[in-house]
Amino acid sequence: MKHYVAMKRGKKSRLSDSEWKKKLTPEQYRVLRQRGTEPPFTGKLLNNKENGMYICAGCGSPLFSSAAKFDSGTGWPSFFEAKGKIELKEDFGHGMRRTEIICKKCGGHLGHLFDDASQTPTGARYCINSAALEFKKKGIPTQGRILFRHLKG
Ligand SMILES: [Zn+2]
Secondary structure (H helix, E strand, O other): OHHHHHHHOOOOOOOOHHHHHHHOOHHHHHHHOOOOOOOOOOOOOOOOOOOEEEEEOOOOOEEEEHHHEEOOOOOOOEEOOOOOOEEEEEEOHHHOOEEEEEEOOOOOEEEEEEOOOOOOOOOOEEEEOHHHEEEEEOOOOOHHHHHHHHHHO
16 A cells, blocks of 8 residues: 555655665665665576566566566576666666666666677666566456357357
């Protein structure tokens, strides 16, 4: 419920730091709000192969489709394109020049963008922390609809 209260407040669901702390799990908070990185091969969504949408764990904004997910072997969920609203920012942290991926709606840190995925249609690798995402399984047709089609045919 807290989630929806935050969303109603404005277009951008910007919360205060203590509000985020209450809303998120410690791991989500560390990644999304403190730009942390989860250890590789530990994320809950790494091996998820179901059809659906990956949404921001902070604000629920749809970000990546399962159709763009691929196994990069890096230990983090990887996508070759973004479906939702993201922001890219130069990141010079840790002595490297990288491109940070941020959720446009809530400003949460998602991961980094690389261009080393030659096996994909775009060559891009959106390297995303599982902790920054929630998975929404694609809805299957309802029983009623199947039945109706049956009766008609
Ligand atoms: Zn977000």
